[in-house]
Amino acid sequence: MSSPITPASRAPNAGPNIIRVVAADAEGGPRFASLSYRGDPSAMAAAQDRCRRTCTASDGKLVAVVVALREITGANREAVLALGVAPGQERFVSSVRGALREAAEYPQAKPWYRAVYAGDEPVGFVMLSWNVEPQPPEINGPWFLWKLLIDQRHQGRGYGLEVVRHIAELVHAQGATELLTSYVPAADGPAGFYQRLGFVPTGKLDPQGEVIMRLPLPWTPTAGHPAT
Ligand SMILES: CC(C)(COP(=O)(O)OP(=O)(O)OC[C@H]1O[C@@H](n2cnc3c(N)ncnc32)[C@H](O)[C@@H]1OP(=O)(O)O)[C@@H](O)C(=O)NCCC(=O)NCCS
Numbered sequence: 767m768s769s770p771i772t773p774a775s776r777a778p779n780a781g782p783n784i785i786r787v788v789a790a791d792a793e794g795g796p797r798f799a800s801l802s803y804r805g806d807p808s809a810m811a812a813a814q815d816r817c818r819r820t821c822t823a824s825d826g827k828l829v830a831v832v833v834a835l836r837e838i839t840g841a842n843r844e845a846v847l848a849l850g851v852a853p854g855q856e857r858f859v860s861s862v863r864g865a866l867r868e869a870a871e872y873p874q875a876k877p878w879y880r881a882v883y884a885g886d887e888p889v890g891f892v893m894l895s896w897n898v899e900p901q902p903p904e905i906n907g908p909w910f911l912w913k914l915l916i917d918q919r920h921q922g923r924g925y926g927l928e929v930v931r932h933i934a935e936l937v938h939a940q941g942a943t944e945l946l947t948s949y950v951p952a953a954d955g956p957a958g959f960y961q962r963l964g965f966v967p968t969g970k971l972d973p974q975g976e977v978i979m980r981l982p983l984p985w986t987p988t989a990g991h992p993a994t
Contacts, residue, residue, distance in 0.1 A: 833882065833883070833884055833925055833928040833929065833932070834882075834883040835880035835881070835882060835883075835892065835929070835932065836880060836881050836883050836888075837880065837881070838866075838879065838880070838881050842881060842888060845888050846862055846881045846888050846891060847861075847862050847863050849862055849888060849889070849890060849891060849915065849917040850915075850917060850918060851915050851916075851917070851918055852918035852921070854954070855918070857950060857952070858949065858950050858952070858955050858956055859913055859914065859915045860913065862891045862915070865879065865891060865893050865912075865913045866879070868912075869893065874898075874901075874905065875895045875898055875905050875910075875912070876895050876896045876897060876898040876907075877893055877894070877895065877896070877912065878893065878894045878895075878896035879891065879892065879893035879894070879913070880892055882916070882925060882929050884920065884923075884925060888917075889916060889917050889919075889920040889925055890914070890915055890916040890917055890920065890925060890926070890929065891913065891914075891915050892911070892913065892914050892915075892929050892933065893912045893913035893914075894909065894910060894911055894912055894933065894937070895907045895908075895909070895910035895912055896909070896937075897909065897940065897942075898910065903972055903973050904973065906946050906948070906972070906978060907946065908942065909937045909940075909942040909944070909945050909946065910945075910946045910947065911930070911933065911945055911946065911947035912947075914926065914929065914930070914947075916929075926959060927962075927963060930945075930963050930981075931963075931985065933945065934981060934983055934984075934985040935984075935985070937983070938983040938984050938985070942983055943982070943983055944980045944981060944982055944983055945980070945981040945983060946968070946978060946979070946980050946981075947960060947965065947978075947979055947981075948972050948976035948977060948978045948979065949976055949977055949979070950975075950976055951975075951976075951977050957977070960979050960981075963981065964981055964982075964985065965979035965980065965981045966979060966980060966981075966982075967979050968980050
């Protein structure tokens, strides 16, 4: 195992990959258990082995699904840029390309981002304001979930939940007591997703009219999704 990630002491988008193992049934159905691993990709095989062993003890049909946050490099950039949400969802989140452009345009918002992987396949993208000095209403923080998207082909499999859970653990380890986010209010929007995870409205709107929510940390099982 490599040393635990310490993003605050590194350049924002440097540092090791972050690996999380989730047990699912063979159809990608209900989640039964999860184990966290932080390290380089070589830790993945060991993580999968351990999860498989753990899970097959209770249910022989279980297989390991690994949700990992990986750096975006020249090797995976095009594949990550190709990810996209479903038609009609573009009004809830920008494209990956648009998010990377915003990250470059607003360094004062301290962008930190990763590609989301399920096993070896890129399935999504996440970007935070990482321990930023709040300058409301434009910059909210210190810890703000700025972008989250799961590719349309991979939605509804628990990946979004695992990413938020993972981010919550990561920032709490850095001293965060809450994770903020905002969403576009719409009947078919992501409000229910965030509520399901335990986010609560702060009562404030951002200048674009997005509803600002907060997730108290540490994330306890009773605050959001039941422990898996
Ligand atoms: C919103 C999004 C990130 C959720 O990711 P996901 O992987 O599809 O969601 P999950 O499978 O992890 O869902 C976790 C839980 O939230 C629920 N959920 C997911 N999307 C939901 C929605 N739009 N409304 C209500 N509940 C929702 C799921 O039913 C699940 O609940 P369960 O555990 O009781 O079954 C993803 O659908 C997405 O990228 N949407 C388009 C872009 C977007 O809106 N991003 C957010 C910008 S603020």
